[in-house]
Amino acid sequence: MDKVIIAQNLSLSYKEFETIISKANFSIDAGSFVFITGASGSGKSTLLKAFYGAIEPKQGQLSVGGIKMNRISTSKLNFLRRHIGIVFQDYKLIKEWTIEKNVMLPLIISGYTGDVGGAQVQKLLGHVKLIHQAGKYPPELSGGEQQRVAMARALAHNPILILADEPTGNLDEYSASVIWSLLEGANAQLKTTVVVVTHHIPEGLNVPYLHYHIDAGNINEIA
């Protein structure tokens, strides 16, 4: 089976004499559904950052979608990112754009702004129950609503890999279940690889999943 992510002796850190992730070895198969848990500050977001190339491996090797992340060129990184959908912990919506346009962003970048793109955005806004908010701007939405916009945006371009950082952190049980079923759907129907950072693994998930736990810089698979 193809590996979407391969880490060998991967160490990550921000400063010189500090290690957030140390010498991790793991791989993530294409089409799998992975949960990452760990205490606050354990390095979950940092690990995702390495996956989308916001920080470089300090040591060891990391490849994502077959592309080596060590000293990656800007054009390669841009190419890779156009195939990844990210839900950021702090949403990172564009304040000056409407909700609709925010969801459209990955499509704008890939050049699909026509009717097909528009229909896709409408569909996703429907899935996250935000059709009626489409014309508003992010500051006019609640935290949970913004989080759902971020989810819709991450799915807009049918990425091969979704990285979601606590995508249900601000949501009530019902809204959270909507998000989980969206991720499940993408995984089951489009074979999208899904990596989710969360504090609570939802119960009654319909897809098989793996669970990695970060503790003291080590990444351990939990059976």
Added chain:
Amino acid sequence: MSLTYTIILTRVISMKSLKNHLSLIIALFTVLASVQIYVAVDRTIAAYETRLKDDYSVIVVANKGFIPAEFKSMSSMIERSEPISTTQVLERLKGEMSQKNLDLLRLTLPKFYRIYLNRYPSPKEINNLQHLLQRNSSIERVEGFAQTHDTVYKLMLLFKNVVQIFSIAIAAVTSLLILKEMRLWQFQHAERMSIMALFGAPVWLRSAVLFRLAIVDAIIATFILCLVFFVIDYYGFLVAQLKEIGISVQLFNFVSDALRSLAIALGVSIALTFMIVIFPNEED
């Protein structure tokens, strides 16, 4: 509450961006205006030169007849020549002299020529030409009127040089101002641009907003320039003043000057945008 806050926030943002727009538009307008003033001054001087040239001639006194081609071969500056008729003078003397003496006079009288040049010469050029002509043994005297050389013209040339220096200085200073302004834009749009980068947008797409602003402001600045010159043209005070010293000149051509201004404005703003996109934040 949150809605009011957002509305106020949006207002503040748009007012701020309007202010930013204004400063770029004004800066671009200044560059365009200084270029146009230089062009207009140049045009005025050229028109004045033509007038001076048409009025100016060198008088040559020769002891033999010359044909125009002979003069023309002496200097490339010479455009044409015409003999000054002496019959008028002789007519006037008719009553006072006998026909015999008159005939004698006609034979001994030298030939007079008026020589027109193809441009208005400098005093030095006049002297050179004078010496050149006098080298011909048949030419007795050359009057170039170098000492009455036009002082207005000299002032105009001085003015042109001053305008040129000013235009260059203005262009340099305003370019720096525009760069500063664009840095501000870049800073204002930094968040949006970094989010776009996280989704793999290439640099040109991330910076598209900056290019759009630059292009829009260049068009607005050109439009304002046209408007200003339209008003000047409409009220015609400058043109009237120039008419008084015998110059009729078009200060602003609404086709060629407008197009040149637009090209300059677009060129300057796009080039400067490229600069800040390619060299991000070397200042701080």
